[in-house]
Amino acid sequence: MSGGGASMDAVDEQRIAELTAMVRAQVTGGSDARLAEIFDALVRHLHAFVGEVQPSDEEWGAAIEFLTRVGQFCTPTRQEFILLSDTLGVSSLVNVLNSGGGEFTESTVLGPFFVAGAPEVASGSDLAAGAKGTPLHFAGEVRGPAGEAVAGALVDTWQSDTEGFYDTQRDEGTRLRARLRTDAEGRFSFWSVVPSSYPIPQDGPVGVMLAAQGRHPYRPAHLHFKIAAPGYRELVTHLFPSGDRYLDSDAVFAVAASLVKDLEHHPAGTAPDGRVVEVPYDSVEQVFVLNTAGGAREGSS
Amino acid sequence: MSGGGASMDAVDEQRIAELTAMVRAQVTGGSDARLAEIFDALVRHLHAFVGEVQPSDEEWGAAIEFLTRVGQFCTPTRQEFILLSDTLGVSSLVNVLNSGGGEFTESTVLGPFFVAGAPEVASGSDLAAGAKGTPLHFAGEVRGPAGEAVAGALVDTWQSDTEGFYDTQRDEGTRLRARLRTDAEGRFSFWSVVPSSYPIPQDGPVGVMLAAQGRHPYRPAHLHFKIAAPGYRELVTHLFPSGDRYLDSDAVFAVAASLVKDLEHHPAGTAPDGRVVEVPYDSVEQVFVLNTAGGAREGSS
Numbered sequence A, B: 001m002s003g004g005g006a007s008m009d010a011v012d013e014q015r016i017a018e019l020t021a022m023v024r025a026q027v028t029g030g031s032d033a034r035l036a037e038i039f040d041a042l043v044r045h046l047h048a049f050v051g052e053v054q055p056s057d058e059e060w061g062a063a064i065e066f067l068t069r070v071g072q073f074c075t076p077t078r079q080e081f082i083l084l085s086d087t088l089g090v091s092s093l094v095n096v097l098n099s100g101g102g103e104f105t106e107s108t109v110l111g112p113f114f115v116a117g118a119p120e121v122a123s124g125s126d127l128a129a130g131a132k133g134t135p136l137h138f139a140g141e142v143r144g145p146a147g148e149a150v151a152g153a154l155v156d157t158w159q160s161d162t163e164g165f166y167d168t169q170r171d172e173g174t175r176l177r178a179r180l181r182t183d184a185e186g187r188f189s190f191w192s193v194v195p196s197s198y199p200i201p202q203d204g205p206v207g208v209m210l211a212a213q214g215r216h217p218y219r220p221a222h223l224h225f226k227i228a229a230p231g232y233r234e235l236v237t238h239l240f241p242s243g244d245r246y247l248d249s250d251a252v253f254a255v256a257a258s259l260v261k262d263l264e265h266h267p268a269g270t271a272p273d274g275r276v277v278e279v280p281y282d283s284v285e286q287v288f289v290l291n292t293a294g295g296a297r298e299g300s301s
Helices: A010-027 A033-053 A057-073 A080-087 A090-097 A205-212 B010-027 B033-053 B057-073 B080-087 B090-097 B205-212
Strands: A135-143 A154-159 A177-181 A187-193 A223-228 A235-241 A264-266 A281-289 B135-143 B154-159 B177-181 B187-193 B223-228 B235-241 B264-266 B281-289
Touching: A010 A033, A010 B090, A033 B033, A033 B090, A057 A080, A057 A205, A057 B057, A057 B080, A057 B090, A080 A090, A080 A205, A080 B057, A090 B010, A090 B033, A090 B057, A135 A154, A135 A223, A154 A187, A177 A187, A235 A281, B010 B033, B057 B080, B057 B205, B080 B090, B080 B205, B135 B154, B135 B223, B154 B187, B177 B187, B235 B281
Parallel strands: A135 A281, B135 B281
Antiparallel strands: A135 A187, A154 A177, A154 A223, A223 A235, A264 A281, B135 B187, B154 B177, B154 B223, B223 B235, B264 B281
16 A cells, blocks of 8 residues: 555645534534543544544545454454454553552453453462473462551462463363462462463454564463452452563553563472472562552542 | 543553553554554554543443444445444545545545446436426536536436435335436436435444434435546535535535535426426536546545
């Protein structure tokens, strides 16, 4: 494709300004003030985008066709529009806009692999269920804004295996996924395996878009956490082992520097929790700081 | 819904700026420079929109769900994403951006009711084929930039009937639709009936959107024209009879003031072309001025 239209003459600019004003007037006549605010902003930004790139009829037709294919690729188990939102950084942007700010643990996107109602296990359990790879000991601590321990918090954790697959992508039952409770000191721990980076689905129109943009489809390796406790704002976040080659180019832009952690490497032997590990293993600790339910940003919707 | 998020703190603003910069870097790495330009602008404007309205997670989820429904409502004979583009004024904006400017007849959207390869009829024919309503005599003249007559131009015309329906929405064959050729003086004419305003389809998600925006779904009455001649830029336009109550609020924003014309009213009797009309009838004339194929905007895509 060669570039957009020629420069506009005065007549065009006036007609365009009148057109945008007329559309804004029309889309803001509903009874819902928030919807009117959203549509007014949508029309301003959408018209500014189109006015800047000046798409040809063919280019706009291709955009319509792309969006149609994205919608038609969606099924009950595949949400291609969320994937589009993810790969254009909008999901992460919405997440940042709704997060509590820098003094609390940063949140990230939930992603498509969360499963509600995973089995609850005792703290210290091994979630690997036979999955191969380097054993990983994770020790977490959940605190509130004043540093107080959050006891009895419900922690969901889920992650890919060493080949980059979640249990929901295999057919071997729950694995590397569980719910745990924090103890009186706000602590919880589990064994798993070191996760691997993996590609997002590439078989739909978003895959075609990534290829056209010259992008790889990979996410850096990570562990997911979703932490809920009465009186505190729910936290959804990741932890990224340092050194992953995709940390600077996560296909869904969910990496925050504060969530990247070094894994500690250990020789085979008896781990601090008494488990005898017959191969070298890694460990990592993380403190999660929750906002209170009445804290900044709560009730913003 | 109540309004968006709280004001951002400095940490958020920096993280958002970094996020947008990272996304722009990722989406512009392809080999197609025009695509990179488009995606760069898309990310800037999309992130600016989201940053301004600060959607809650629930609001963004509702937006994703709406777009998904638009895509899934599309069929080979129903293009709901084009309807969304139309009803947000984007189709008209793209049309204006690709039109030739004020010295030529203004163009408008093609719309969903054009049929390629309509039967060619002799100039002066009656296209009503028995359709009820006030008879309308249309006399057109096609000229080039220097005022020269454009002989042999191929003119497609199509319109709704007096109840607001196109022939493709009924099952009674071709009606109020034809192709004609201009004569040596660039002239063509036909008889039809005065068209009526009509609603765009409301049974899909776009209909839900219009209702939420407090908008009616009507287009003002109009006749469609598509005029092609060798050496000239093809013109797609409408003619709007004056006085229609929806001229200021066309649901697809295709009205241009220069395309609104008064109909002349006549008593029953012998029309200038010799036809004996037994009821009062209307007439209208229009000069269409085409740009040359090498004129402004041509080759912009």
